[in-house]
Amino acid sequence: MFTLWSDIDRAIFGYPFSNLLQNKYSAGSTERNACFVHNCRMNLSDKGEYFEFVAELPGLKEDDLELTVHADRLTLSAKRNVVNPEDATVLLSERRNYEVHRSVAFPVNVDTNKVEAKLKNGILRVTLQKSAENQPRKIAIT
């Protein structure tokens, strides 16, 4: 069951194999392409007819992102590569290269054909229409 690996698990255990990744490319690594697994800020909200997923991904372009949608979950993979000008001397480097691997489960299924994703100013916004049988229905009171 994929959704068992939820955000709670992640908060406790981190991303699977993150230890391996972090040992290999530790915080102080001088390796140019050092990467670490990053838990970006994100939110999923239920807007009635659709779900809205928002994630903060500064410094990423459309090509750096991979989004996969299943009826019951959304998976986001991203990789940031910070490029410095060639002749630069680095005085401070906090903006690290990172990888994001997150998955969010929906409480009800969505229509995978009605998904829109936009990336603007480092914010990814995905709207996912709920499937027809999960659409809210107004009840007429007689």
Place this chain on the structure above:
Amino acid sequence: MMSENMVKEDNTEMKPEVKVQTVFPQVDILELKDDFMVRADLPGLEIEDISVSLDRDMLTVEAQSDVEGLYPRAFARKFRVMRGIDAEKIRADYKDGVLTLMLAKPVESKPQRIQIQSG
């Protein structure tokens, strides 16, 4: 046995207040030939929302982010920079949620060749 004032409405202290968390944005500082380059992760803003100020040698970057769907928060960070940097010559660019500032080095700080005359 509920006393009369066990449940009491008191709205005097209630103010519509949004708690905004202020965070240090992550930055890179690079030295180039003629400039210092400061890059900061400031996702979800417009360039007009970012305030950059230079007070003598104190550079301040501040911004308030209010992205629909995320909790609002503020970014603030100060840097002590080399004296003599001209605030008028700071160039700012905001792209993909990253602010890039180019601070031109003051002319005096560049190495200058001194002519040695014999005699």
